[in-house]
Amino acid sequence: MGKRRATRFPGKRRLRRERKAGKAKGQDSLNILMQRPSWSAGRACRRISVKEEAPYTDLQNKVDKPPFERSMIDLEKKIPLIIDTDPGVDDAFCMLLANSSDRVEIRAITAVAGNVPLCHTKENARRLAGMMGLRGTRVAAGAEKPLIVPQETAEMAHGKNGMGGLELPETDKELDLLPAWDVIYEECKKAEGEMQIVAVGPLTNIAIALLKYPELKGLIKHLIIMGGAQTTGNHSPYGEFNVWADPHAAEIVFQAGVPMTMIDLDACHMSYLTDEEYDTFVGMKNRYSENFFEFMAKREEERKSRMAGTPFAGKHSPPDAVTIAALLDEDLFTYEWLPVSVETHGPCMGRTVVDYRNREGKTPNCRVVRGADRQRFVNLFYKMAEVYAK
Template identity: 35%
Template sequence: MQKIIMDMDPGIDDAAALSVALNDPELDVDLVTTVSGNVTVDKTTINALKIINFFHDGDTVPVAAGAQDPLVKPFEDAARIHGESGMRGYEFSDDLPSPLKKTAVAALHEHIMNCEEPVTLVATGSYTNIALLLSEYPEVKSKLSRIVAMGGALGRGNMTSAAEFNVFTDPDAAKIMYQSGVPIVMIGLDVTKKALLTNETLEEIQNMNRAGKMLHDIITSDGDQSENGVAMHDVNTIFYLLHPEDLTTEPMWIDIQTTGPANGATVGDIRGAYHNGETNADVAVDIDAAAFNRWFKTEVQNMKK
């Protein structure tokens, strides 16, 4: 079983990723921390608690609220995609557990340092909490086996022509993370835009169980759909953890642009020309989209709700 911590900004695709992670027997979600991104951190925290409560009925996973703002640049949300609440489409219970009183950074430091084995940190929002953690408590680096991060693109972005949303939200935090020396797997738009959940998959899951209906309803409320389906970007991090054989990764050096019209761009040294052959990330460049859809349907079918 893989012990993981999820740092996220739910968000529809974060919610779907958390739903799968909470239910898969190969994963142990030890802590969830939240950050502003898709919507403000007060809302992302409530959304994380809603998903955990939906599946756990009081036997909760601890949740700690984190950064309200990026390190440097002004905050811009994605409510136009996810709705004002960040997770429209389904009516969840309002009888929720409370988040931890400690901050996300304090909770991350405590949990990581207390783990007997190195832990995987799954990042599906902006990386502000992670940058603060690595800057304030550099000793955690040796206790992290890797960071699996949804974000970035080697090609076109989805926030600007160059920048993917998670990195664009806080490029200065992304730069700190990629320069930290912690092993990083970058799951970017190069694969998440290929692995669409098809309309057929969404039709199937809504009739499987209560969880399938919930996921169908929030996913089909996503404002970033195409006629071929919807990209559940963050779910790809969980797919990678469980089925790395279905993704192709390449080691390369990733630089983060933090100024100018390309602010938030992830620049991959694809030719290995500028960093003396050194790399700081394994970058996903291809994915088996059909396998992704089959896997997602199986995960939903096996959910206990």
């Protein structure tokens, strides 16, 4: 196959038209990133050399067996943790749940554009970190836009500021001077191969970090993402929002050779609180009851009306909280190692393709949820309320 001719980066309107038509010009080549001067990570990517004919090959890590197992968890040590997030109402639950555990040490919180633009997600991350008293935790801003596709947000679900209109208390917590991908690399290097990352937004920051620092994949012990769907999506018939919002970044991460677990929409639907359980949780008075949990309860009442008559009625399942729960309780889910890839173009763009029978003989690259113990998730929520009541 001959060398592809250089392609001029299309404008936003043209990309939007092509996305609707099932195309994404230049989707086969990451060199297109270096041609986009308006992209916030342009400086980082211009230093990255990527082969035109096989853009992801250099990141792949062929292994003979799954690279992460429960036996690798040391229950006596605190887990060094980075949360990559786009806060987001359920992202806030994720951060609060992580902070309530004595098993983790949150080393950094990195913000990415997703549910709402970066100007809101980085501010929400900064204020949430301050509200939780995370003095030694770095908070950094990351990518403002997806790698290639036009940016689309989920303000209809999270409100204009991402927190459904809730104004988080101001804090003297400052943003890190370095961008998110540099903070991710520095903290992983400090952790000497023990770092775990929970990514609950689009995977743009993680993809940039892996591209800029090829050695990073060997420094990450485990990556858990909230993203993808084994059956149906939530933002399109096939695509879950986090993967759909930046499918090229997701495909880079899935094929990078990092030990990873996918907490997809189907896993989240297995882990939920009933109306009665959620009311019990909100009624457990603690330091965040009045200014956060009760506000979230009002938001849930709005959600109830939207979910009425659907299979999800009466079920409270904040996806990002489910994802951090998978880290805190390894017995919450049962898993299977399977090959997973991401559709980056066409009408199914953003779909996570799980090859259950491994017809192509690929090395399994991801732990996929196959079952759940719902009560363990409920117990984690109750325990969080008890911890914050002290």
